[in-house]
Amino acid sequence: MEQINNIKVVPCTSSNYLRPFRVHYNQVSRYSLIARYHLVSVLIFNTTSHCFILVKQFRPAVYMSEWERSKPKPLQPAEEESLEAAPAEPKVPEEDKAGETSKVTSSHQPPASAGVTYELCAGLVDKPNLSLEEIARQEVLEECGYDVPVAKLRKITSYRSGVGVTGSKQTMFYAEVSEENRVGEGGGKPQEGELIEVVKVPLHEAMTFAFDESIPKTMGVIFSFIWFHSNMSPKYKISTNV
Amino acid sequence: MEQINNIKVVPCTSSNYLRPFRVHYNQVSRYSLIARYHLVSVLIFNTTSHCFILVKQFRPAVYMSEWERSKPKPLQPAEEESLEAAPAEPKVPEEDKAGETSKVTSSHQPPASAGVTYELCAGLVDKPNLSLEEIARQEVLEECGYDVPVAKLRKITSYRSGVGVTGSKQTMFYAEVSEENRVGEGGGKPQEGELIEVVKVPLHEAMTFAFDESIPKTMGVIFSFIWFHSNMSPKYKISTNV
Numbered sequence: 001m002e003q004i005n006n007i008k009v010v011p012c013t014s015s016n017y018l019r020p021f022r023v024h025y026n027q028v029s030r031y032s033l034i035a036r037y038h039l040v041s042v043l044i045f046n047t048t049s050h051c052f053i054l055v056k057q058f059r060p061a062v063y064m065s066e067w068e069r070s071k072p073k074p075l076q077p078a079e080e081e082s083l084e085a086a087p088a089e090p091k092v093p094e095e096d097k098a099g100e101t102s103k104v105t106s107s108h109q110p111p112a113s114a115g116v117t118y119e120l121c122a123g124l125v126d127k128p129n130l131s132l133e134e135i136a137r138q139e140v141l142e143e144c145g146y147d148v149p150v151a152k153l154r155k156i157t158s159y160r161s162g163v164g165v166t167g168s169k170q171t172m173f174y175a176e177v178s179e180e181n182r183v184g185e186g187g188g189k190p191q192e193g194e195l196i197e198v199v200k201v202p203l204h205e206a207m208t209f210a211f212d213e214s215i216p217k218t219m220g221v222i223f224s225f226i227w228f229h230s231n232m233s234p235k236y237k238i239s240t241n242v
Numbered sequence: 243m244e245q246i247n248n249i250k251v252v253p254c255t256s257s258n259y260l261r262p263f264r265v266h267y268n269q270v271s272r273y274s275l276i277a278r279y280h281l282v283s284v285l286i287f288n289t290t291s292h293c294f295i296l297v298k299q300f301r302p303a304v305y306m307s308e309w310e311r312s313k314p315k316p317l318q319p320a321e322e323e324s325l326e327a328a329p330a331e332p333k334v335p336e337e338d339k340a341g342e343t344s345k346v347t348s349s350h351q352p353p354a355s356a357g358v359t360y361e362l363c364a365g366l367v368d369k370p371n372l373s374l375e376e377i378a379r380q381e382v383l384e385e386c387g388y389d390v391p392v393a394k395l396r397k398i399t400s401y402r403s404g405v406g407v408t409g410s411k412q413t414m415f416y417a418e419v420s421e422e423n424r425v426g427e428g429g430g431k432p433q434e435g436e437l438i439e440v441v442k443v444p445l446h447e448a449m450t451f452a453f454d455e456s457i458p459k460t461m462g463v464i465f466s467f468i469w470f471h472s473n474m475s476p477k478y479k480i481s482t483n484v
Contacts (some may be wrong), residue, residue, distance in 0.1 A: 038307075061409030062402055065280075115409075117402050157453050159461045160304055160359050162404045167303030167357075170461070211399050219401045219412070223465040226472060 039161065039170040040136045041122035042153070043224035044144060048179040050236070051200035052228075053144050054118050054221060057188075058195055062216065063115025070110060118199060118217040120172070120224060136173050144198050145186035146177040156227060172224065203236060281403065281412040282378045283364035284395070285466035286386060290421040292478070293442035294470075295386050296360050296463060299430075300437055304458065305357025312352060360441060360459040362414070362466060378415050386440050387428035388419040398469060414466065445478060 044053035123139035125132065133150045140148050158171040188194030201209050209215060210225040228236075286295035365381035367374065375392045382390050400413040430436030443451050451457060452467040470478075 038311075059402075059405045059409055061407055062405055063409070065409035065411065069280075117405050119405060157464060158455050159464060160301075160458055161461060162407060163301045163304055163359050163361060163460055165303055165404060165408055167301055167305070167307035169307065213400050216402055218405055219403060219461045219465055222399060222401060223461055223468070226465070226468050230468060230472070 037124040037126045038168050039122055039124060040132050040139065040173065041120040041170060041220050041224075042136050042140055042173045042175050043120055043156065043228065044140060044146065044175050044177055045203075045228065045232075045236075046178065046200070047176050049200065050203045052203070052206060052225070053121070053146070053177070054199045054201055055121050055143050055186075055188075056116060056118050056197040056199045058112060058115050059117050060115060062117055063110070063112070066110050066114040067108070070108060116216065118215060118221055120218065120220045122220070132171050133173070136171075136175075140175060140177075141183070141186075143186050143188050143194075143196050145184035146175075146181045147183045148175045148177055148181055152176065156224065170220075172220065174224070174228075279366040279368050280410050281364055281366060282374050282381065282415065283362040283412060283462050283466075284378050284382055284415045284417050285362055285398065285470065286382060286388065286390075286417050286419055287445075287470065287474075287478075288420065288442070289418050291442065292445045294445070294448060294467070295363070295388070295419070296441045296443060297363050297385050297428075297430075298358060298360050298439040298441045300354060300357050301359050302357060304359055305352070305354070308352050308356040309350070312350060358458065360457060360463055362460070362462045364462070374413050375415070378413075378417075382417060382419075383426070383428075385428050385430050385436075385438050387426035388417075388423045389425045390417045390419055390423055394418065398466065412462075414462065416466070416470075 045051075046053055121139050121143045123135060123143075125135055127135060130138075131150075133153045136153055137148055137150050140146050153173045153175050156172040156174050158169060161168050161170045186196065186198045188196035206225045207229065210217075210222045287293075288295055363381050363385045365377060365385075367377055369377060372380070373392075375395045378395055379390055379392050382388050395415045395417050398414040398416050400411060403410050403412045428438065428440045430438035448467045449471065452459075452464045
């Protein structure tokens with residue numbers, strides 16, 4: 001997770017995951033947005049250890065947002081050439097020497113940890129032949145290593161995320177797992193660029209974790225912890241320090 | 243709100259609000275993302291009418307997401323020419339006749355209401371000389387018509403939104419207002435393309451509203467209502483139908 005380096009920024013007009021659009025309507029209005037897949041996310045509670053299972057991952061978008069905030073002028077990708085950043089590490093490996101002559105100096109570049117966030121296990125709805133529950137089940141297995149029967153997934157609710165940019169519909173599930181469901185280490189698919197660390201948050205620390213702003217996290221984590229508090233007690237006890 | 247028509251889709255490589263990037267790191271990984279401003283949002287509670295004040299607006303990103311979902315093939319902006327959509331209304335005004343010959347037939351195009359979502363009052367952090375509280379205050383005034391002293395804004399928490407795409411930091415506030423703070427109609431800035439309707443949700447209906455999936459809304463609405471329930475009772479009573 002801390003070995004993110006050799007960061008280059010280049011313009012992007014399209015990718016498999018994002019397609020930038022501009023929409024014009026009512027003659028005068030125009031709006032820039034991104035087409036993106038819908039999403040599923042899963043609040044996982046381990047009933048053996050009484051811990052929530054989250055994922056921690058390096059998010060390039062968060063990292064770039066932090067990097068940009070630390071610079072006086074917004075980062076603009078060059079049209080003809082990429083901006084090349086020096087590695088964040090003080091010791092520059094031989095093969096990275098080219099980075100030292102780049103336009104963006106390493107003093108501007110935050111450490112990789114600036115892009116790491118805590119999130120619910122989640123994934124894109126990119127398999128039309130699978131139900132939302134089946135996609136959620138696959139994500140729990142791939143990212144967190146638990147094999148949960150589809151029937152044990154309970155829908156919490158659905159909502160719109162990124163209404164200003166992607167407009168994706170996100171469906172959130174709740175899954176109770178036990179150590180018996182654990183069949184692997186999780187970690188995502190490294191071959192697809194996923195670098196995921198599985199993290200346990202003990203139930204009695206959950207609300208403090210949720211509202212600790214020094215821990216970068218998504219709204220999904222905060223909401224689902226408070227949802228658990230409202231819905232799963234008195235089945236489970238949880239600190240009410242909100 | 244229902245008069246959104248003449249929708250055209252064109253490619254977008256950059257705008258004042260979104261800048262598509264591709265980030266390469268660790269030689270093998272690459273990631274597409276969008277640079278975007280940070281955000282503030284405000285849960286507004288009117289202590290005179292015991293209602294939450296939300297905004298309802300047409301979101302092109304949500305609309306396009308719905309439109310795309312209703313089509314067998316993903317919507318791709320043409321490189322040389324825009325896709326032009328026929329207006330959704332059965333009666334086509336004279337000046338819109340060109341739309342009838344477009345590639346996208348009106349049978350595919352959902353009504354404008356498919357893009358309307360309920361949200362917290364919110365705005366971009368795009369004024370470097372103003373504090374988050376001052377920007378939040380301006381948004382409450384512009385969008386909802388209430389003049390709230392900065393000192394009355396209470397921070398709920400902050401979190402990352404759109405971690406896969408924008409990585410924006412979002413800070414959420416709570417503001418209690420009364421009818422005495424009401425100085426205008428709100429509605430946003432129509433000259434900047436904002437078409438905002440101010441909506442009241444009575445306190446006793448809030449939790450039913452939050453979890454009614456037929457009402458399109460953001461996670462911010464659901465979370466802030468459940469936060470209010472956990473934190474503002476017993477000061478105010480709220481239905482616990484979650």
